[in-house]
Amino acid sequence: MKQVSNKSLLSTLLAIILFVACSKELSFETGAAGAVAAGTLKDTLGACQEIEVKGRYVTDSALTDSNYLLVKVNFTSAGRYKIKSDTINGMWFSDSGFAATTGTQVLKVKGKGKPILPVEVTGFITMANSFCSFSIKTSVPGGSGGGGGNLLDSTFFPMTAGSFWAYDFFFNTNSTRTIDSLIVNAYGDSAIINGTTYNIFETSDGFEYYFRKDKKGNYYAYSTVDFDYITIFDSVKDFVEYRFLTDTAKVGYTWESPAMDVKIDADWGKAKAVFTIMQRDGSYVAANQLFSKVITVKRTILFKPNTPSTIDYFKVLEGNSYYAKDYGLLDQDIIFSASDNLKTTLKRFKVN
Template sequence: MKKTTLFFSLFLIAIFFNACSKELSLETTGLGGSAKGTLTDSAGNCKNIIVKGGYVVGQSVGDSNYALVNVKFTAQGKYKITSDTVNGLWFVDSGFATQTGALLVKVRAKGKPILPQKSDFVLTLNGSVCTFSLSSANPGANNDYFPNTFGSSWTYRFVPPLQTPPNWFTTTVLTNTYRIDTLTYFEFQQVDSMNNKSSYYFAKDGKGNYYAYSTIEFDYTTVLDSIVPVAKSYVSYPFMKESANVGENWTVSQPGTSWYKGQSGTSQAVFTVIQKGTPYVAGGTTYSDVIAMKREIQFKASGSTTGFAKIAEGTAYYARGTGLVDQVFPRSGGTTQAITLKTATIK
């Protein structure tokens, strides 16, 4: 009888102790409690949030859609990272932090985009807040790297600002189309802050190749003094190829006679793929799927025996579903001049 009573007493004590232990773990740190952590560093700054996956209007997001977020955990336990809901999308992740320190957390996207637009999200964890942006696109043709639907527009700004205006311009797709070399070119009209207007012409063949009908110079930026005859200075050429691998390049010759710094000669552009399908941040927005194309302008003076020499180079960044988001030109002293996307409206 004494043995039975003793056994029963020990059993009750064990149950009581176990219950107290569970309650204690829920109220303190450890895997059963709440984790402590922050989205910012010791200076209160947010680290870059990388958004993965494509976001297409009317299509539910899947496993490939998420944000990679830097979190600094100071105590183990349960955590939950959430965002607000914008344009039919939100981000959320919950789980256990099994260790402290800096960790990269995958915060999954939920929902489906309603409109083709740039959306800004606020991410929170334990009262700490960071923001990030993403762009959603219409399905079909405009989910490539260079949308060209009528009415679509992009506003760019110069970074840093130019010493004299203009400091921004807007490019809009007009209804005008032109058939050149079996391709249908769309007219893109540029209007700057001084109300100066220019037209540019772009096409795509539906096979992942993108074309310009222009001189070989950069989009919205000129390098050569002039090209003669002017009437024959335009050429149809590919400026981007989705199938090209990183490091692959091709050369486009400029028709006519090129003039540069008072000298006549010939010029050409060499296009090189330097980035493909990777994230890129432009104007504070992270674009998850970007192709970067370096364009090098080369010039050879008439009578020269030394061949072509580089006179300028720049890198253009094209984001899936958005188009051109940045152009960066190196300058002396290690600085750069950029033409960066501010806003985009894809129809």
């Protein structure tokens, strides 16, 4: 057998140790860096989280470092990620990186390209299998183009004569069985109530509803404070005017309706609605198409019985309404319990 010197043996052992150590380090780094992050752009309820548009957008001016999106991502596993938008009006947004931890993070997604036309456009940002919409207004040099907003002549609840909306009612989201249907028509008629002019909507079951919009982006109903085209009260003494939508408020903005006298079961008392803007510039599928620039409004119905007088307001029902710019009400999702809900879903429409 060939003899190996102590010096040669020591050199060999050191080489093996270094090789093993480097192999372990290389294996560890390759495993972590090679993983692809999992995450979503949506919150725990499945709704798109708000996307902030930063910077000014001017025709024929290349985007700079001041043009970017702030996008919330809920990472469920660490790893490499890539997030990007489609190309809209000559612009696009993209970013890539490494998410070291899980949880909600705000990503700065840089803009590239050069705006072409002075218009407002809607884009979609995508990561993995989730996508959400955002809007950008581009101006001519000297204008004020910027983040998504509402044009002065836009509406989230059209009232033009000759328009109609057909809805199907589904009990429980996963059910395909229609329990009822309703057509809402705007014939162009109006009514003056307490000195205020309202547009009349007439439904296929013979009821009239009264709506109006002011110049500040607020939408009002003269009705009961429960959900659109659905009555939950057994009796009411009179209608009230209340604001059910505002298209200029930020996410989280909340307001209340006036209280009205109602009867629920055998109890008379006061009812009111609390409204909260849950999402702006979202997307929603209805009538077999994808709508962008959707505002989600949560409506919470509260009731306070007259007797005993010691009982304060408590929640009766809660649900979300989805309004699309230039199209109106897309859906209502009224929640009865963790497993029971009633949806009023748009199936077909015509907006003049």
